[in-house]
Amino acid sequence: MSNGGFMEKQILFPEADDTEWKRIQDLSALYAGSTASPHPSGHPSVKLMKLMSDAVIPFRDASMRLISEELIDIEQTVVKSDYIANQDSLLRSLIYRCLMSIQPRVLRSQTEFMRSKRHYLTASSSEDRYHEFAQWLSTPEGDAKYREVFPQSVVAAQSAARNFADEINEILKRYASDTNKLSTLGLVTSQRITDIDISSGDRHMGRAVAMIHFDDNNTVVYKPRSLRQEYAYHKLVEYINNSEGDLYFGSARVLERGEYGWMEFIRSRQGNSPKYAYRKMGELLGLLHLLRATDMHFENIVLHNNIPFPIDLETLLAAVPPQGAKKSSASSYVLSQTATFVGLLPSALHSPGQKADKSSTDVGALGYTPGQKSPFSTLVLHRPLTDEMHFSLEFLDRTDPALLPSLDPREEIALVQCGYQSFMVWAMAHKTELSNVIRQEFKGVNIRFVAEQTQRYSETLRLATHPDLHKDPKLHSMALWRTALFRHQVPEQVLVSEHEQLIKGDIPCFHFLSDCTDIFFDSQVLVKDVLESTPLSHVLKGVQNLNEDELKLNLWLIQLSFAAKISQSAAHTDYLFSESAVKASKSDINVNQMVQELAHPLMQTRVEGHGEHPPTWIGGRTSDTAFQYWRVDKLSLELFSGSVGVALNLVRSGVIFEEPAWVSAGESFFQKTLANLANGTDWENIHHGAQSGVESFLWAAMEVFELLGDKQGHQKAVRVLAQCLSKSTLYDLDVSSGYAGIVLAFSPHIDSDSTGTLADLVAFSVNSLVQGAQALDVASLQYSGFAHGVCGLYAALARTKGLEIENEATDSLIKKLLTFETKFKTADGGYRFGDEGTPEAKGWCHGLPGHHLAHAILHHYATDLSPFTDADLQVESERIRNTCFGGNISLCHGDIGNFWVLLDASRLLNYPEIGALTKKAAADYVERILPVALKDVNRHTITQSLMVGTGSPLAFLGKLQRHELRSPLWFGA
Numbered sequence: 001m002s003n004g005g006f007m008e009k010q011i012l013f014p015e016a017d018d019t020e021w022k023r024i025q026d027l028s029a030l031y032a033g034s035t036a037s038p039h040p041s042g043h044p045s046v047k048l049m050k051l052m053s054d055a056v057i058p059f060r061d062a063s064m065r066l067i068s069e070e071l072i073d074i075e076q077t078v079v080k081s082d083y084i085a086n087q088d089s090l091l092r093s094l095i096y097r098c099l100m101s102i103q104p105r106v107l108r109s110q111t112e113f114m115r116s117k118r119h120y121l122t123a124s125s126s127e128d129r130y131h132e133f134a135q136w137l138s139t140p141e142g143d144a145k146y147r148e149v150f151p152q153s154v155v156a157a158q159s160a161a162r163n164f165a166d167e168i169n170e171i172l173k174r175y176a177s178d179t180n181k182l183s184t185l186g187l188v189t190s191q192r193i194t195d196i197d198i199s200s201g202d203r204h205m206g207r208a209v210a211m212i213h214f215d216d217n218n219t220v221v222y223k224p225r226s227l228r229q230e231y232a233y234h235k236l237v238e239y240i241n242n243s244e245g246d247l248y249f250g251s252a253r254v255l256e257r258g259e260y261g262w263m264e265f266i267r268s269r270q271g272n273s274p275k276y277a278y279r280k281m282g283e284l285l286g287l288l289h290l291l292r293a294t295d296m297h298f299e300n301i302v303l304h305n306n307i308p309f310p311i312d313l314e315t316l317l318a319a320v321p322p323q324g325a326k327k328s329s330a331s332s333y334v335l336s337q338t339a340t341f342v343g344l345l346p347s348a349l350h351s352p353g354q355k356a357d358k359s360s361t362d363v364g365a366l367g368y369t370p371g372q373k374s375p376f377s378t379l380v381l382h383r384p385l386t387d388e389m390h391f392s393l394e395f396l397d398r399t400d401p402a403l404l405p406s407l408d409p410r411e412e413i414a415l416v417q418c419g420y421q422s423f424m425v426w427a428m429a430h431k432t433e434l435s436n437v438i439r440q441e442f443k444g445v446n447i448r449f450v451a452e453q454t455q456r457y458s459e460t461l462r463l464a465t466h467p468d469l470h471k472d473p474k475l476h477s478m479a480l481w482r483t484a485l486f487r488h489q490v491p492e493q494v495l496v497s498e499h500e501q502l503i504k505g506d507i508p509c510f511h512f513l514s515d516c517t518d519i520f521f522d523s524q525v526l527v528k529d530v531l532e533s534t535p536l537s538h539v540l541k542g543v544q545n546l547n548e549d550e551l552k553l554n555l556w557l558i559q560l561s562f563a564a565k566i567s568q569s570a571a572h573t574d575y576l577f578s579e580s581a582v583k584a585s586k587s588d589i590n591v592n593q594m595v596q597e598l599a600h601p602l603m604q605t606r607v608e609g610h611g612e613h614p615p616t617w618i619g620g621r622t623s624d625t626a627f628q629y630w631r632v633d634k635l636s637l638e639l640f641s642g643s644v645g646v647a648l649n650l651v652r653s654g655v656i657f658e659e660p661a662w663v664s665a666g667e668s669f670f671q672k673t674l675a676n677l678a679n680g681t682d683w684e685n686i687h688h689g690a691q692s693g694v695e696s697f698l699w700a701a702m703e704v705f706e707l708l709g710d711k712q713g714h715q716k717a718v719r720v721l722a723q724c725l726s727k728s729t730l731y732d733l734d735v736s737s738g739y740a741g742i743v744l745a746f747s748p749h750i751d752s753d754s755t756g757t758l759a760d761l762v763a764f765s766v767n768s769l770v771q772g773a774q775a776l777d778v779a780s781l782q783y784s785g786f787a788h789g790v791c792g793l794y795a796a797l798a799r800t801k802g803l804e805i806e807n808e809a810t811d812s813l814i815k816k817l818l819t820f821e822t823k824f825k826t827a828d829g830g831y832r833f834g835d836e837g838t839p840e841a842k843g844w845c846h847g848l849p850g851h852h853l854a855h856a857i858l859h860h861y862a863t864d865l866s867p868f869t870d871a872d873l874q875v876e877s878e879r880i881r882n883t884c885f886g887g888n889i890s891l892c893h894g895d896i897g898n899f900w901v902l903l904d905a906s907r908l909l910n911y912p913e914i915g916a917l918t919k920k921a922a923a924d925y926v927e928r929i930l931p932v933a934l935k936d937v938n939r940h941t942i943t944q945s946l947m948v949g950t951g952s953p954l955a956f957l958g959k960l961q962r963h964e965l966r967s968p969l970w971f972g973a
Contacts, residue, residue, distance in 0.1 A: 012479050024481050030496050038154035041143045042068035048075060051092045057099050058384060059110045061138035062146070066154055067102060070161035071095055077169045083176060085192035085215045093195050098164045101200070104465055105156035105505070107381070110137065111389045112467035113146060118387055129387040153470035160505055163206035164198065171196060171210055171222055174260060181255055182220065187264055190216040202454060202507040205522070211265065219265035227261030229313045230254045232441035239437045245426055247283060250309035271306035274405045278412055281344065281366060281404070282419020284308050289339040289554070290427055292319035292539050296343035298368035298403050314448035317514055317535035325532065331607045331616050331634035337542070339420065339554045340632045345561035348631055349375055361398055366416065367565065369402050376455055379462065409565040410937045417555050428546045435543050442536055447512040449519060451494050456483060457507045477503060491527045494519065553604060557632055559942040560620045564630035571888035571938035575895055575929050577881040580921035591926070591957055592657060598954040599653050599662060602646055602944055606665055614672030615665070617643045620943035638687060639696035639968060640736070643669065645946025648700040652958050652965065655707055667708065670701045674713070677720050683727040690741025690971070691787070694724060699745040703966060706752060718758050721746070725761050731768065735792035739769035743796040745971040747803065763805040769796060770807045773817065784824035784831040784841060786850030786969065790817050795854040795970065798862040814858070814865050821851065829879055842884040843893025844969050849884055849901045852876045853970060856905035877902060877914055888940045889933050891952040895925065897969060900959065904967055922960060
């Protein structure tokens with residue numbers, strides 16, 4: 001390569017450092033790439049040219065010339081077959097499909113070639129200049145010049161066309177051989193073929209699925225692979241359907257023929273009972289989970305008369321962990337064995353590098369709806385059939401119809417859970433018989449294995465169609481090594497095989513055998529002993545281990561998967577503070593029982609770490625702003641909705657309610673995670689923030705170690721914080737993720753650090769906050785409230801008054817920020833969510849409660865700077881009590897957060913009457929409102945997170961027992 005491969009690295013591998021680039025070069029040396037040469041161009045027959053004369057395909061004649069040999073083969077294959085209803089009609093359809101199959105390989109280069117010749121074109125209009133060039137390109141001279149400039153494009157086109165022609169030949173020969181068997185099975189009722197539709201989807205080993213259409217409107221599916229999986233599934237379903245009970249599963253009939261097979265075509269036909277269909281989807285989820293299936297997204301399920309039929313079963317028995325998976329990533333191991341891994345449940349797919357809330361598609365069979373924007377860009381052709389033709393990358397809307405009509409999401413959850421539970425209860429009662437059938441039918445079946453997301457392969461193949469890469473076969477080969485970037489754990493044999501398959505235009509694919517632990521490509525062992533057990537034994541072990549605890553976990557995960565479908569406004573307690581003020585709480589309220597009910601699930605979703613890996617939790621992982629997107633995953637390392645808040649809740653609740661096991665479970669998380677951070681962390685590439693990042697972990701660790709009297713642990717957390725602040729500059733200004741949060745979080749711990757390190761760190765954060773806030777202008781402010789708004793900034797500055805860390809610019813800056821705050825105030829004393837026109841917000845994160853907390857902090861720590869009188873503050877408190885309750889139960893923007901604000905504000909402002917009133921109302925809320933609210937299914941009751949889930953009431957019950965507990969809202973008490 002020229003210049004030591006400098007240009008190749010800069011253009012094709014810009015994200016690779018020198019070490020990674022050397023690794024890619026070494027890999028490429030193992031396989032130099034395709035040495036195939038294009039065959040000479042010829043002339044398609046007069047018959048074919050006449051048949052295609054009205055086909056609207058860019059550069060049609062030139063493309064036909066490139067693949068003339070393959071087109072002639074298709075023509076001869078059709079002419080020789082005795083099973084064609086209308087040869088000309090089928091031939092025209094096949095030639096059109098073959099031309100469309102090569103379009104991705106030639107059109108970009110053909111378009112680029114035209115643009116480079118525009119100055120030679122003499123026609124007057126853009127359309128005529130296109131036709132002038134297209135006519136020249138189809139001549140021997142134009143064809144020869146194209147082949148000279150774009151040799152790799154010609155190779156790719158001829159390879160794709162050869163695969164197409166060969167598959168048509170295979171299909172017709174195999175159909176002729178199998179027609180009697182197909183008729184006997186009832187898969188074919190007429191022998192006359194009208195069309196063969198080879199899928200434009202993923203190709204493996206040069207072949208793709210095809211739909212064979214007949215003159216009686218019947219269709220059969222041809223699959224160029226073994227259908228042993230489908231046949232085994234069909235036999236298993238027969239056994240279940242014939243058993244006692246009302247379980248019934250749909251299964252397509254198959255004719256299994258070894259290297260290929262034929263499958264019944266299931267027509268999509270929605271019935272008139274969507275509720276029944278949702279329940280049946282739950283039953284199917286149970287069966288596919290039992291068989292450890294994966295990749296059952298919405299395109300792989302067809303609904304026929306309320307019964308779901310899986311139509312691609314290559315990935316049954318596929319969720320088998322590799323060797324060492326449990327030790328390297330225990331949470332991923334656990335999740336891979338749950339119902340969420342099947343693919344039926346709602347599951348948002350996001351493109352790497354794209355904001356998840358901007359571009360995503362729910363690919364789950366139970367989550368997909370049309371109109372969602374694809375997370376992956378598509379090449380779109382503009383100004384076709386003109387000399388101004390060009391492409392752009394665009395994120396397009398998905399238009400496929402939904403599998404099921406939408407119901408109330410909570411009803412969907414209940415129905416799917418009901419079906420899932422029905423099947424699993426039946427399976428637990430029939431373990432022995434079920435195991436015997438699975439063992440017998442699934443012995444020796446192939447299981448598809450894809451080593452990377454197919455979308456990454458597809459995008460790499462798209463990259464490889466760039467005209468510059470079509471000019472240079474060696475550069476084209478090098479570009480296809482992009483799939484190997486940063487995949488250091490993947491065996492070299494797999495990476496090399498992937499590249500070989502990509503060179504041929506295929507989506508790389510491998511397989512397992514159900515009774516073997518090796519990876520295969522074709523019939524050859526590629527890597528030995530990859531899996532921790534054989535797929536079949538893994539599934540059979542799962543059947544024997546079915547139990548009630550596993551059932552409960554999966555029923556909860558089903559709820560979590562639907563969370564993003566539930567409207568955030570669906571959670572309403574309709575609580576009125578004024579009613580609580582006149583009620584006396586009962587003395588027999590069982591707080592301990594409620595705490596048990598909230599904390600016990602945290603122990604069930606905890607995943608024990610192995611070796612140096614800390615324990616963690618699985619659950620609902622949300623975006624930094626709570627609900628812009630949602631996925632079931634390992635919880636992130638942050639306080640707001642991650643593992644930090646869960647662990648802090650366990651330790652505090654364990655200490656207060658005397659549950660040592662809870663304390664131990666939470667403490668081990670802090671000890672091991674802290675040790676890992678101390679041993680080396682890439683601070684620049686980790687999330688930051690006192691509520692949304694690693695600093696939130698360090699604050700919670702200090703809280704835990706202080707509560708447990710662990711001075712060494714506390715000091716270690718201080719040292720790690722010093723590393724963090726010294727090596728990262730990725731901070732905002734706000735409380736959630738910026739310097740204001742760091743100032744508020746760690747100021748109360750300064751006195752616990754005898755070394756003075758923490759004081760220096762907070763002083764540094766104060767100075768950074770001051771510097772950043774001085775540059776603010778009111779127009780740049782987007783949000784009200786404490787978490788992301790300006791009041792959190794001056795509250796943090798006020799907290800430093802009287803401490804050695806106070807900045808000399810604090811007073812003037814607080815006054816400036818107070819004037820900015822009025823931007824969000826309503827005429828009657830509330831605060832809007834954001835700019836003019838947004839609704840009034842009623843929580844801590846945005847709205848009056850957050851501002852009231854800031855005013856109380858300012859009034860307490862910097863009384864001389866507070867413009868608020870006692871009368872002002874009491875009016876605010878009253879407005880909160882009268883207008884801000886009745887929403888959800890969360891700390892972030894719900895009732896519990898508002899209670900906590902009122903309790904802390906009454907102490908800061910020395911308003912004992914308001915404090916007593918709030919405590920009385922809180923007791924009534926815990927007794928009367930909370931038990932009912934927790935039974936409702938909404939986003940805040942099915943996630944365990946501290947700030948937006950069931951962690952909120954658990955933390956608050958602890959607060960009511962120990963008022964000195966520091967608040968996660970402002971880190972004070």
